[in-house]
Amino acid sequence: MNRLKRHLTVANVLSCMALFVALSGVAYAANTLKKNQVKAKNIAKEAVTSPKLKNAGVTSSKLANGSVISVKLANGAVVNAKIANGSVTAAKLGNGAVTTQKIAKDAITANSIGTEAITTGKLGNEAVTRAKVSNSVWAQLLKNVTYVTETSVNDSVATKSVTATCPVGKEALGGGVKINGGNTDGIVVPSESAPVVSATNSRVGWIAGGRETVGETAPWQVVAYAICAEL
Numbered sequence: 001m002n003r004l005k006r007h008l009t010v011a012n013v014l015s016c017m018a019l020f021v022a023l024s025g026v027a028y029a030a031n032t033l034k035k036n037q038v039k040a041k042n043i044a045k046e047a048v049t050s051p052k053l054k055n056a057g058v059t060s061s062k063l064a065n066g067s068v069i070s071v072k073l074a075n076g077a078v079v080n081a082k083i084a085n086g087s088v089t090a091a092k093l094g095n096g097a098v099t100t101q102k103i104a105k106d107a108i109t110a111n112s113i114g115t116e117a118i119t120t121g122k123l124g125n126e127a128v129t130r131a132k133v134s135n136s137v138w139a140q141l142l143k144n145v146t147y148v149t150e151t152s153v154n155d156s157v158a159t160k161s162v163t164a165t166c167p168v169g170k171e172a173l174g175g176g177v178k179i180n181g182g183n184t185d186g187i188v189v190p191s192e193s194a195p196v197v198s199a200t201n202s203r204v205g206w207i208a209g210g211r212e213t214v215g216e217t218a219p220w221q222v223v224a225y226a227i228c229a230e231l
Helices: 002-007 010-032 135-140
Strands: 143-151 159-165 171-181 187-197 203-214 220-230
Touching: 143 159, 159 187, 159 220, 171 187
Parallel strands: 171 203
Antiparallel strands: 143 220, 159 203, 171 220, 187 203, 203 220
C-alpha cells in the first residue's frame, strides 16, 4: 500500500478519472440510446457516406424536388418503362429530333395531319393511283389523251370530207378542220367540223369537210383533227 501511495500523484489520479468517465460515457451511449434518439443535429456534416447507406435506403420521398439533375443520370438510365405516357411534350423535343427512322409504321394517321398540310411537292411521282381517287372525280378526269388526224384525197373535187376516228374505248373531246392547197384560181373553205356520234351517243371521232365557193382547178385536201380520251 505504501508503495502504491508513493506512485500516486494528482496527475495520475486525474488521468484515471478522465479515462473512467470516458469509458463509462461510451458504455452509456451504447447501452442507453433508444430509437430515433440520434437527431440530424447530432450528425456531423458529411458523416453519412455511401457505404453507410443500405441498399434502397434512399426512397423517392427522401429526394427533394429537382434534386436529381441530368449529370446525376447514367447513360441509358431512363428507359421507356420509366417515361410516363404523355410526359414527353413537343417543347421537350429538340429541332430535328424525330427522324424518319423513329416514326413507327402507320403512326401518322389522317387525324394527325393538318388541313392542306400535304402539298403537291410532297407527293411522289405516280403516288395518286386510281384506288385513291373518288369515282365522281375520276369521271371528270381526262385519261390517256390521244390526238388523231385524217387527211382526204388531194384533188380538185368541189366538195369532200374526212373523219378522224378515235381509238376503241376513247371518245372525242374536240376537233378541228384544216384546208391544204387550192386557192390558185378559186376559193376553198371549210364546210363542216363536228363530232361523229354513234348509235349509243358516244363521240367516236371528228368529221371535217371543205368545199369550193368558186371553181378551183388546183388540187386541195381537207384535214380532220380529233382529241380523244378515256372517259
